[in-house]
Structures are given as structure tokens and as C-alpha cells.
């Protein structure tokens with residue numbers, strides 16, 4: 001049942017905003033009907049995912065470093081991302097390329113909670129492997145559900161239905177959540193899904209059981225829902241050229257989180273290149289404003305994040321595709337500090353593996369493999385300009401000829417130490433091997449000097 005198939009009700013706001021109680025009604029059975037409604041058959045089109053999270057999401061000390069009521073204000077940049085996942089938002093494809101430690105996992109958790117509670121429907125959540133899906137079910141979903149009363153009372157106890165046990169189910173009124181791994185084609189083909197949550201997509205295998213790209217397989221499950229579907233793709237990026245999330249982000253409208261400079265007010269997105277510290281002293285790390293160049297101390301971050309906003313920096317080919325990028329520079333105070341980022345960056349110098357991890361997890365950017373550059377690129381990079389016709393180091397010359405039907409082509413090469421060579425001249429003598437004039441010309445050429 002969709003959110004558009006029910007007639008408008010004058011009591012709906014009351015019902016939906018106060019879902020724990022049913023109104024006092026004058027006829028038998030009405031209360032049950034209304035309770036069933038409020039249990040999630042009819043979603044509230046006005047409640048967004050972030051509003052839902054602030055009202056209904058609870059974090060226990062066993063699953064969260066900061067237990068208590070979930071607060072979107074702690075990570076204000078997640079508000080718009082979460083709200084793009086709400087049914088009232090026109091976006092259908094939401095991609096999020098991010099660093100570690102920015103709270104991105106919670107955006108996904110809140111979406112799951114919102115769907116269970118307020119916009120029920122079939123949801124498919126895909127982790128890189130079935131094993132990881134099982135771990136996520138126990139370590140992440142079970143606390144999500146048991147810690148928030150609104151979810152606890154809606155979700156039936158977990159059970160596994162299929163013999164192969166490659167999928168995990170959570171049933172709730174009006175919907176079902178299936179978790180599976182990108183390595184299981186069976187799991188990806190399991191059911192039509194209005195909501196697709198594709199998590200850590202850069203860790204997906206290239207093909208699911210040799211049946212093709214897991215993202216494509218999963219997305220095929222959503223086509224029947226047309227414009228009402230939502231696809232949320234999220235990952236820390238890996239290697240340029242192989243990274244799925246980078247391709248997604250580049251196809252999107254490429255939103256960056258702009259924050260105001262506390263000194264001059266200029267709005268800007270935070271770039272690692274502008275993080276400054278005294279040589280060898282990461283504890284002095286501060287951010288240099290790109291407008292006034294004054295250093296911004298980290299304690300300003302909280303108010304900067306609060307006043308921040310996402311701005312598109314590109315135009316998406318698909319207007320329903322919004323994409324977000326976030327580095328650890330935005331991590332709230334108390335999580336990953338600028339000092340830690342500077343320290344980890346310094347520690348990684350000289351070690352490609354560590355540098356790669358730092359780029360991926362701190363900056364949320366891909367790593368460019370040195371050996372990955374195409375052949376022509378590496379060759380082109382080695383070009384150099386030499387002033388004289390024969391460069392310094394060219395110790396002797398050779399000539400090579402290519403005899404064609406109607407001409408003789410001659411290359412003159414200079415040779416130096418270590419077989420380094422330079423093309424000095426290229427000469428075409430008209431006339432083929434049958435022409436005595438051409439041969440005479442070639443002989444003359446061998447006597448020439450450069």
C-alpha cells in the first residue's frame with residue numbers, strides 16, 4: 001500500500017504524531033483500526049528521516065559511544081542526506097562517498113528505523129558479503145531495533161527462512177527487511193524492493209556468483225516501484241578507476257558541505273590541502289580559510305557545522321540523483337580531530353599502503369595506483385624538451401631506413417649512455433627501390449653531418 005492510496009484524514013496528524021496512543025473513539029473496533037494505521041500502514045508524509053530519528057531513535061551504551069537519544073544536531077551534515085531518503089523528497093538515488101568516523105552508518109540505521117516505523121515497504125539491505133550481512137544483523141540491526149521502543153514493538157523476532165541461510169529477514173507490519181551479501185546472486189534476486197540500501201559498495205565483488213554486477217542485480221529489484229523507489233549507495237572509496245562510489249558521486253550533482261569561516265564568514269567546503277600545522281607538530285593543526293587565509297581553530301567546528309549547508313557543485317545527468325562527499329575534517333569534536341588527521345597523515349608518509357588507507361578513510365577520496373596509468377600516459381610523462389638538434393649526451397648517430405614502393409623513409413637517432421636515445425631527424429626520399437636517384441640520395445645522406 002502506498003502513501004498516496006489512502007484518502008486524506010482530518011485526524012491523521014494527530015494519529016501519526018502521537019503513535020503510542022489511540023484517540024478515544026465512540027465505536028467498537030475503531031480503536032484497533034486506528035492503532036493498525038498508526039503502527040505504520042500509513043506513513044506520515046510530513047515526517048522526515050532526521051525528525052523521526054530525533055523523536056524515536058535511542059542508542060544504548062552497548063551499541064553506541066554516546067548513549068541516549070539520537071541527536072541529528074551532533075552531525076548536522078547528515079540531516080539533508082537522511083531527509084533525501086524520506087518519501088516526500090524527490091531524490092531516488094542518493095550516493096554518499098565518505099571518510100570513516102563521520103557517523104554515516106547511523107544515517108543508514110535511521111533510514112531503516114524510519115521505514116519500519118513510518119514508511120513500511122519491502123527493503124533490501126546489501127553488505128559486501130553474506131557473512132558481513134549476518135554480522136550487521138546481530139551487531140547493528142538488533143540493537144537498532146531493541147533500543148528504540150517504537151521499533152521493538154513492530155519487528156518480529158529474527159528468523160531465517162531459506163535453507164541456504166544466505167538471507168536474513170526482519171518482518172514488520174506492512175513490510176519486510178531482507179539483508180544479504182553482494183556475493184550472493186540468490187540473495188540479490190530475492191524479492192522486489194522499494195528501498196535499496198547498498199552499503200560499503202566499494203567492497204563488493206565485481207560479480208555476484210558470476211551472474212554480473214551486484215549493484216545492477218540489486219537495482220533490478222526496484223524497477224517495479226518506479227518513482228517511489230529509493231536507492232541509497234554508501235561507501236568509503238578505494239582505488240581510482242575501480243571505486244564504485246566515486247563513479248556514483250561523479251555522476252551525481254556532487255554536493256559539498258559548505259561551512260562559514262568564523263573570521264570573515266566566507267562559505268567554503270573543507271579541503272585537506274588547507275589544513276596547516278607547524279613542521280612536525282600536528283597538535284598545532286588548524287584550518288586556513290580560503291578567503292581571508294586566517295587560521296581557524298578546531299573549537300569553531302561545532303558552530304561551523306551547525307551553520308553549514310550542502311551545495312551542488314555539478315549537474316547530474318539524472319536529476320533524481322543526489323550525491324554527497326564528506327571527509328573526516330568534518331568529524332564532530334570528540335571524534336576524529338584535525339590533530340589526529342595531521343598525525344595519521346604524517347605517520348603514513350613513505351608507505352603506499354598507509355597513504356592509501358589515509359586517503360580513503362581520512363579524506364574519503366580514492367587512491368591513484370602508480371602502475372595504473374595507461375601506457376601512453378606514462379610515456380607522455382617522460383617527454384622532455386631539448387634545445388639542440390642533438391642533445392647533450394648523444395654520443396653517436398645511427399640511421400635506419402624503411403623502403404616503401406614509392407619512397408624511402410629515414411630515421412636518424414642519437415644514442416647515449418644506458419641506451420638512451422633521441423630521434424634527431426626524419427627524412428622522406430621520394431622514389432622507391434627501382435629509382436637510382438633515390439638510392440643516390442640515400443648514400444649522400446649517410447655522409448651528412450648534424
Ligand SMILES: [Zn+2]
Pocket residue numbers: 261262263264265266289290291292293294
Ligand atoms: Zn575567512
